[in-house]
Amino acid sequence: MKRSFFILSLAFSWLFSQSQMEVVKQDSWKVKWNKKVLLDATRENETANTKKIKKADLSKKYLLEITYKESDPEKEKAWKRTFLFFGDTDNELLRKDSTRNIVITAAELKKLLGTQKKIRIYTLVIPTDPDLAARVRVRRVHLCTLLFQ
Numbered sequence: 001m002k003r004s005f006f007i008l009s010l011a012f013s014w015l016f017s018q019s020q021m022e023v024v025k026q027d028s029w030k031v032k033w034n035k036k037v038l039l040d041a042t043r044e045n046e047t048a049n050t051k052k053i054k055k056a057d058l059s060k061k062y063l064l065e066i067t068y069k070e071s072d073p074e075k076e077k078a079w080k081r082t083f084l085f086f087g088d089t090d091n092e093l094l095r096k097d098s099t100r101n102i103v104i105t106a107a108e109l110k111k112l113l114g115t116q117k118k119i120r121i122y123t124l125v126i127p128t129d130p131d132l133a134a135r136v137r138v139r140r141v142h143l144c145t146l147l148f149q
Contacts, residue, residue: 025071031144034062050145058110068100084122119146
């Protein structure tokens, strides 16, 4: 009796430890400004993913880099990712299709910004299979909000 109880408890503890070791992979993205990481995130959170940039930096030769990493490499072939830039009044300023890495110069960003004070960056993903794309509901995911001061 004691021996069977001991073996049973070992089996349950092994199963429990294995279930704890599973790590759920998530998509992640990085936003860099002048090669410095502004944001490294895995979740959509508009307040936490809001970063400030000095408006004077737009006159310098800085770069805005956005890198999106899929949790599953299979998704990269089966899904087409798009980045969207929206202004203060939710008007689309720029769209970059079929990419997971984008680089925008400060001059280009300054031109996009105009008289506005912030730019919201979103992504959306569409299946490459046209039949599946017709059936899938697409939602834009907030990556980052850039406030210019």
